[in-house]
Amino acid sequence: MSAIRSHSQSLAKAVSWRLVGSVDTFVVAFVLTGHPGAAGAIASTEVLTKTVLYYLHERVWLIRQWGGRKVPDDQESHD
Secondary structure (H helix, E strand, O other): OOOOOOHHHHHHHHHHHHHHHHHHHHHHHHHHHOOHHHHHHHHHHHHHHHHHHHHHHHHHHHHHOOOOOOOOHHHOOOO
C-alpha cells in the first residue's frame, strides 16, 4: 500500500470522518442545550470548518512523511 494519498482520497476521508464527527457534535449539543434546532445549527456550522481543517491537516502530515518512503508515480498502486 502506498504511503501517498491522492487529494480525492484525502477529501473522501475528511468527508466521511466529518459525518461521524457531526453526529457526535449534534448529540453533545442536544444533550447540553435540549434544543434540536440549536444542536442542528451547531453541527451544521462545524461541518465546513472542520472538513477544511481536517483536509489541510491530512495534507501537512502526508507532505511531512514522518519517515515514510515516497513511492514513484509509475510504481504507485491504484487500488
